[in-house]
Amino acid sequence: MIPVVDISAFISGGTGAADxxxxxxxxxxxxxxxxxTGHGVDPAVTKRLYDLAHDxxxxxxxxxxxxxRGRGVTGGIAFAPMKEEALAGTLGMKTPGDLKESxxxxxxxxxxxxxxxxxxxxxxxxxxxxxxxTLAKHLRAIFCSAIGLAPDHFEPAFENHLSALRVINYPEQPEAPEPGQLRAGEHTDYGFMTILRSEASAGGLQVQxxxxxxxxxxxIEGAYVVNIGDAFMRWSNDEWVSTPHRVANPPSGFKGTARRQSIPFFLNPSAETMIECLPPFAGDGAKYDPISFADYIALKTSQAFGG
Structure with missing residues (x-):
């Protein structure tokens, strides 16, 4: 069971913040x-991005x-066409390219x-x-309260953050997928956390x-799915968990509309931020040596692709 949490009391400082x-x-x-829910994100801003990306x-x-396709513009746009990415490869699994574009x-x-x-x-x-x-800052403050850190403990790490926003199109599937091919293969997210605007569809997000x-x-209309990323799992000495997930194909023979569009926001700290065991989690000793976020991403990529 994946819980649904109304965070409005924490944002407003109401009596339900501790809960x-x-x-x-x-x-x-x-x-x-x-x-x-209760996150305060402007639905008009969400709808505008959704509609323009759809177009x-x-x-x-x-x-x-x-x-x-170029990489010469800081803050520019990148497009990944259908089947270019196979996310299961990040866990060492060989599959056909994912049935999505982004x-x-x-x-x-x-x-x-x-x-x-x-x-x-x-x-x-x-x-x-x-x-x-803005929403990520609220969530970081909630995390700090849960761990017993100062509310702004993580803020220096996000002054020049390397976060990414992606809009993903999962089109109709007029032809059957290849064996092992999914809309998005099994994977975990590498960063601090992910905030996802999703939608109901035949063939959707699954969590292991x-x-x-x-x-x-x-x-749930208007709600956001949030998941912990690998970097924060390491920061917490593996006490907060980064969980495998995937996007399934529509059921075989499905006759309705199965197109799906999702908007994940991948929250990442700055390149120089050190990922090291937070003091509240260090009681039995840190499992991992400190590492910069830039080196951590390079390490994860190398491990995923057999480097």
């Missing part, structure tokens, strides 16, 4: 996944293939020149990114329980 902290701590240490994905494939952006990440259509797409990305920064069983993540 919010308890619920999120329990979810983070048991499944690593939870949904949040982009409706453009001809030949034109989309010319967009976002647009990717981060203010401090390398990309390419923004397209001239649909009009306003860059502004929509930047406005939504700002909304996610500790016993290996896959659970369908619930879909």
């Amino acid at each position: 919010v902290v308890r619920q999120i701590e329990a979810a983070a240490t048991q499944s690593g996944f939870f949904l949040v 982009f994905f409706d453009e001809p494939q030949d034109w989309k293939a010319t967009i976002g 647009l990717n952006f981060g203010p401090l990440l390398a990309g390419d020149t923004w397209p001239d259509r649909p009009e306003g797409i860059e502004a929509a990305f930047r406005a939504y990114f700002a909304e996610m920064e 329980r500790r016993d290996g069983v896959w659970l369908d993540a619930p879909n």
Whole structure:
């Protein structure tokens, strides 16, 4: 069971703030996944990005293939076409390419020149990114309260954060997938945490329980799915868990609309931030040596691809 937590009392400083902290701590240490409501994210900003990205994905494939392939623009756009990425490869599994395409952006990440259509797409990305920064700051404060740290303990690590915003299109599947091919293969997220705007569809997000069983993540209008990333799991000496997840295909023979669009925000600290065991988790000794976030990402990538 993936819990749903209304965080409005914590944001407002209301009497239920302590209960919010308890619920999120329990979810983070048991499944690593939870949904949040009462988050204050502007639904109009969310809808604008969703709609404009939807329009982009409706453009001809030949034109989309010319967009976002360079890396010369800091804060530019990057486009990943269908089947280019196979996320299960990050866990050492060999599968066909995932059945998705995506647009990717981060203010401090390398990309390419923004397209001239649909009009306003860059502004929509930047406005939504700002909304996610605000929500992420609230969640970091909740995490600090749960752990017993000062509310602003993590803030220096996010002054020049390398966070990324992605909009993913999972199109209809007129042909059967290849063996082992999913909309998004099994993986964990490398960073601090992920905040996902998802939607109900045939073929959606699944989270792996500790016993290996896959659970369908619930879909609640206006809620966000939050999961702990690998870097924070290491920061917490493995007490807060980063859990494998995937995006399933629509059921075989499904006749309805199965197109799906999701918007994950990957919260990452700055490159120079040191990932080292936090004092409240160090009672039995740290499991890992300190490492910078930049070196940690390089290590994870190397491990995933057999380096």
